Amino acid sequence: MDETGSEQTSLLILVVDDEPNIRKTLTISLEAEGHRVAAVSNSRDALMEARRRHFDLALIDLRLGAESGMELITALHASCPWMKSAVITAYASIDSAVEAMRRGAFDYLPKPFTHDQVALLVRKVVEVRTLEQKIEALQEVLRQAAPEADFTSGSPSMQHTLAMARQVAASEATILLRGESGTGKTILARAIHTWSPRASKPFGTVSCPSLSAELLESELFGHVKGAFTGAVRDTPGRIAACEGGTLLLDEIGDLPLSVQAKLLRVLQEKTYERVGGLETRKADLRIIAATNMDLESAMKAGRFREDLFYRLDVVEINIPPLRERREDILPLAERLLAFFAGQNHRRVLGFTEEAGEVLLRYRWPGNVRELRNAVERAVLLCNGERVGVECLQLRLGPGEPSLSLGDLVSLERIEEAHIRRVLAVTKSIEEACRVLDMDSVTLWRRRKKYGI
Numbered sequence: 327m328d329e330t331g332s333e334q335t336s337l338l339i340l341v342v343d344d345e346p347n348i349r350k351t352l353t354i355s356l357e358a359e360g361h362r363v364a365a366v367s368n369s370r371d372a373l374m375e376a377r378r379r380h381f382d383l384a385l386i387d388l389r390l391g392a393e394s395g396m397e398l399i400t401a402l403h404a405s406c407p408w409m410k411s412a413v414i415t416a417y418a419s420i421d422s423a424v425e426a427m428r429r430g431a432f433d434y435l436p437k438p439f440t441h442d443q444v445a446l447l448v449r450k451v452v453e454v455r456t457l458e459q460k461i462e463a464l465q466e467v468l469r470q471a472a473p474e475a476d477f478t479s480g481s482p483s484m485q486h487t488l489a490m491a492r493q494v495a496a497s498e499a500t501i502l503l504r505g506e507s508g509t510g511k512t513i514l515a516r517a518i519h520t521w522s523p524r525a526s527k528p529f530g531t532v533s534c535p536s537l538s539a540e541l542l543e544s545e546l547f548g549h550v551k552g553a554f555t556g557a558v559r560d561t562p563g564r565i566a567a568c569e570g571g572t573l574l575l576d577e578i579g580d581l582p583l584s585v586q587a588k589l590l591r592v593l594q595e596k597t598y599e600r601v602g603g604l605e606t607r608k609a610d611l612r613i614i615a616a617t618n619m620d621l622e623s624a625m626k627a628g629r630f631r632e633d634l635f636y637r638l639d640v641v642e643i644n645i646p647p648l649r650e651r652r653e654d655i656l657p658l659a660e661r662l663l664a665f666f667a668g669q670n671h672r673r674v675l676g677f678t679e680e681a682g683e684v685l686l687r688y689r690w691p692g693n694v695r696e697l698r699n700a701v702e703r704a705v706l707l708c709n710g711e712r713v714g715v716e717c718l719q720l721r722l723g724p725g726e727p728s729l730s731l732g733d734l735v736s737l738e739r740i741e742e743a744h745i746r747r748v749l750a751v752t753k754s755i756e757e758a759c760r761v762l763d764m765d766s767v768t769l770w771r772r773r774k775k776y777g778i
């Protein structure tokens with residue numbers, strides 16, 4: 327911690343100056359403050375470095391021999407939009423300062439400068455980067471408007487899962503999270519990131535089944551301008567956006583084979599190329615993969631690479647389904663109820679005894695997601711202070727009356743019931759897709775929506 331109480335962050339800094347002495351002095355002085363530095367003497371090398379790594383800050387000399395550092399500011403910002411730049415010059419003038427700021431420079435430092443001036447500038451950049459990352463994280467939280475995740479449990483198997491997650495969070499190990507849909511793999515992955523030393527860096531998620539192979543490849547690795555129709559500019563991709571942080575690959579079992587080979591290289595060599603690009607880039611991120619699929623069968627069927635599996639499965643964490651941790655159902659339901667009652671300005675204080683019994687007896691095939699949806703719906707339907715069974719709308723076993731076409735219910739209820747029944751009697755997702763005449767991405771979205 328520094329004197330302002332904020333945590334020290336190590337930046338990756340690019341120094342561009344044609345004077346060897348300045349490069350050397352700046353490198354020593356910045357490294358002494360705990361930052362990592364790459365120092366180059368010209369624009370070409372600077373741009374090459376910026377394409378390979380993700381710098382937080384560039385210190386740019388305005389006169390690089392015959393070249394102009396001013397042009398370099400523009401080019402560097404185009405290649406790394408999140409990077410901050412500062413001009414260092416022996417020819418300081420108001421005009422050049424204004425011009426540098428107009429091109430997006432963050433600060434301006436006339437030569438000769440002292441170690442303290444540089445340290446102050448870098449501290450300002452750390453503060454701004456930290457704030458920017460906090461804002462991004464908060465925006466994500468707001469978007470989800472979700473109740474706070476609860477990482478306490480009364481169930482021994484879940485306690486074991488949570489203890490293991492906390493323990494491995496501190497390491498760099500790749501993690502494979504396994505569990506049925508809706509058990510909380512995504513929120514546990516996010517928690518592992520926040521418990522890890524990478525917490526101040528970005529966290530990103532890519533849902534493997536939600537995109538075609540081509541789009542997924544570009545989403546992960548980025549692409550260069552002109553790589554395909556519609557690629558109008560260079561795009562960094564999620565691996566670059568999560569530089570220094572954590573990337574969750576959700577439903578990894580659906581990763582197409584062509585992308586599996588490239589991901590394997592990221593895990594083994596920490597390198598990759600953008601789609602359509604020749605430049606080999608470095609990747610510094612932790613990968614967490616999540617799946618509810620039987621990856622062993624997928625390997626036997628030749629749909630999942632064995633070498634990738636063993637690379638991902640360094641630490642395996644299993645999240646038990648909700649029906650196997652019944653101790654957690656009522657505490658979770660109560661917390662969710664309090665959250666949704668508050669969000670909807672309803673005075674709903676709890677569940678009736680009978681509703682509590684139904685919550686405990688129900689099998690929860692959609693796990694916590696289904697519980698969350700059921701409680702949210704119940705809050706909206708409830709007219710009294712306690713949620714009764716009639717508001718839960720849960721179907722308990724075979725005795726429960728089934729829906730028929732023409733019943734006075736919404737189309738969504740019919741769709742949900744139909745998808746549930748087809749999934750229950752088909753042997754694979756592929757077969758269910760054929761019966762429903764739905765592609766796997768659409769079916770995945772529906773399952774997510776209905777908590778199936």
Ligand SMILES: Nc1ncnc2c1ncn2[C@@H]1O[C@H](COP(=O)(O)OP(=O)(O)OP(=O)(O)O)[C@@H](O)[C@H]1O
Binds near residue numbers: 472476477509617
């Ligand atoms: N411990 C928990 N506390 C509060 N909410 C939870 C908890 N676990 C899961 N949830 C909620 O349940 C829902 C599903 O969680 P999440 O998306 O993490 O599951 P998942 O296992 O990744 O599902 P899928 O495999 O379908 O992607 C989310 O709305 C999440 O907020």
